[in-house]
Amino acid sequence: MGSLNFADLNWQEMLEATLATIKMLAYSGLFTIILGLPLGIVLYLWGRSNSIVIRVIYSVLSFVVNILRSVPFIILMVALIPFSKSIVGTSIGVLGTIPALVIGASPFLARLVETALREVDRGVIEAAQGMGASTSQIVTRVLLPEARPGLFAAATITLVTLVSYTAMSGMVGGGGLGDLAIRYGYYRYQKEVMIISVALMVLLVQLLQMAGDRLVRHFTRK
Template sequence: MSQILTLVGISTLQTLEMVLFSTLFSMVIGFPLGVLLYSTNSMGITPRPILNQVLSRIVNVLRSFPFIILMILLFPLSRLILGTSIGTTATIIPLSIAAAPFVARLVETALLEVDPGMIQAARAMGSTNSQIIVKVLIPESMPSLVSGITLTIINLIGYSAMAGTIGGGGLGDLAIRYGYQRFRPDVMAASVVVIIVMVEVIQFIGTRIANRMLANR
């Protein structure tokens, strides 16, 4: 029993590491891309139809790739940057790249929900596009953004579990190598329970934060 707890504990920490850093990196990539998608949209603050179509196609193509295939395709990049393509740290790179287009769409959708009247009012007061983004769009869309970040984290937990099937480490790797391949249903069950608990806790926290932001408007 103690051995199972030790294995689950180590794998849980690996999963948390993958999810934490891939969330941060996907936000760094996806948030500005989402703002750009919104801004160049026909309903955005600086419409650029051609640029928007190009960016939109790129995002759609990246989102269409199954994660397992994308991870295999990005093995050379992980090896180039980190010197290895397997393990917890190496998995962060494909996780981040896989989640970034998803983040971009969530950010774009959240910004599109902001009342256009607020943007017009900001323009009437002489606000620049940058000021509108920073002082109007982002603050007003924060509840939706928090919900989107919560959904991203939950998806990354699922992605990290899939990454375990090809040497990514974490709870997915534990469930496959120690649970399935060694015929240890108790290990597999423990891994699944921990993943379910993580998802429930993150969803609860994200929902509470978003609801509090809506109540304080």
């Protein structure tokens, strides 16, 4: 086993790959929350509906969400290549990866949001209903505020999952640290690139987890 030589690494390329990963994470995380949060709220509301029609729709939507959650991300990304190309004009690089990241993570977040909302005290919801609050008022003034710790925990878990997704996207030219680790660390046997890439992704996950835990503690009632 040869010795490691980190001095010869192309640190400029490493920096660019790190920024590309952060960019993928930021954009995909934003759109995942924009899609996943409302989807989770809809799943929660429709799952508790007494209407037969709504319950049937909920069952179909829930089935679709479960399918998207079950497909391995690398397979989902390959399957979505035509879709990504039609949406953003390319299926590779940072831009081409974002649609697949969003579609892969949104159902995951939606389920976590649904679970967080189910943990809200039923008595608080009934009290709001007793005061004549509408469904939208209950969602915005009761459910979301009461479920904030769980929602921040769900967002944190989703962002951490997205970091691993961005790494897997490197298998199909997704860009970022995953792409760098595969091209240099795997195909060219440059162990230094692999080690630094993994270390940077671990650091990114750690920072996200620490920030998420802090928000959860802040919004958790003592």
